[in-house]
Amino acid sequence: MTTKPVQADLDKQTVTKAYDRWAPVYDLVFGPVFERGREAAIAAAERVGGRILEVGVGTGIALRHYPKNCQLCGIDISEQMLRKAQERVTEFGLTNVEGLWVMDAEHLTFPDASFDAVVAQYVVTTAPNPEATLDEFARVLRPGGEIVLVNHIGAETGFRRAFEQGFAPVARQLGWRPEFPWARLAAWVERARGIRLIERRPMPPLGHFSLIRFGKDALARAA
Numbered sequence: 001m002t003t004k005p006v007q008a009d010l011d012k013q014t015v016t017k018a019y020d021r022w023a024p025v026y027d028l029v030f031g032p033v034f035e036r037g038r039e040a041a042i043a044a045a046e047r048v049g050g051r052i053l054e055v056g057v058g059t060g061i062a063l064r065h066y067p068k069n070c071q072l073c074g075i076d077i078s079e080q081m082l083r084k085a086q087e088r089v090t091e092f093g094l095t096n097v098e099g100l101w102v103m104d105a106e107h108l109t110f111p112d113a114s115f116d117a118v119v120a121q122y123v124v125t126t127a128p129n130p131e132a133t134l135d136e137f138a139r140v141l142r143p144g145g146e147i148v149l150v151n152h153i154g155a156e157t158g159f160r161r162a163f164e165q166g167f168a169p170v171a172r173q174l175g176w177r178p179e180f181p182w183a184r185l186a187a188w189v190e191r192a193r194g195i196r197l198i199e200r201r202p203m204p205p206l207g208h209f210s211l212i213r214f215g216k217d218a219l220a221r222a223a
Contacts, residue, residue, distance in 0.1 A: 034122060034209075037122070037211065038061070040150065040211045041119050041121050041148050044119075044211065045066070045148050050071070051115050052115060053074075053110070055076075055123050056105065056122065058076055060084060062121070063085065063097060064088065064092045068095075069096070072097045072098060074097065075102070075105065077104060105123065105127055106132045108136045111140070117147075118141050118147045124151050125180040134185075138195055138214075143216055143217060143218045144215075144217075144218045147213070147215075148212075148213055149214075151180070153182050153185075153210050182200075194219070195214050195215070196214065198215045199213040
């Protein structure tokens with residue numbers, strides 16, 4: 001079910017360096033801002049249950065909030081972030097965390113149909129090739145499972161759109177795309193076999209972020 005590659009406007013090295021730099025202050029800077037989105041993503045994954053992959057696990061800020069009966073795997077492109085996450089796993093005795101790995105979301109090393117849910121918070125818009133990354137999420141997802149995203153979606157009109165377009169070159173150096181359009185996700189799900197949109201819901205602050213849930217049909221197979 002792979003989709004046609006899109007010209008990448010971010011590269012892996014830039015994103016890795018950006019998040020290595022953010023690691024020491026990430027929780028302080030982004031913890032409160034992203035809290036509502038994290039809560040919504042965890043709640044959605046909890047309803048699915050089972051084995052959950054958190055892509056872009058970062059410092060592991062969300063891990064202890066998942067139910068103990070869920071088995072968790074976490075990956076991140078930043079080794080510095082994962083060191084913080086491992087400290088959290090040890091500190092809180094998170095025995096339901098199966099493992100944490102440095103891994104590229106576009107090239108997951110897990111077998112097909114490995115997870116009941118794939119959670120990616122504030123990740124897809126930072127991926128060099130978002131469509132290929134989503135293909136990988138769908139590949140490792142079991143039939144009947146869900147992909148749960150929380151992401152900033154670029155404005156389609158107005159002042160915010162103009163600001164996002166103007167800020168984009170600076171944002172690339174920080175490892176993200178402020179102008180990322182919904183149309184890219186809509187086009188991906190239209191092409192992806194066996195994947196459907198379940199929900200798209202605006203999240204605080206100010207509705208600039210969205211909770212997005214994709215479902216994999218029960219009879220779907222990996223391409």
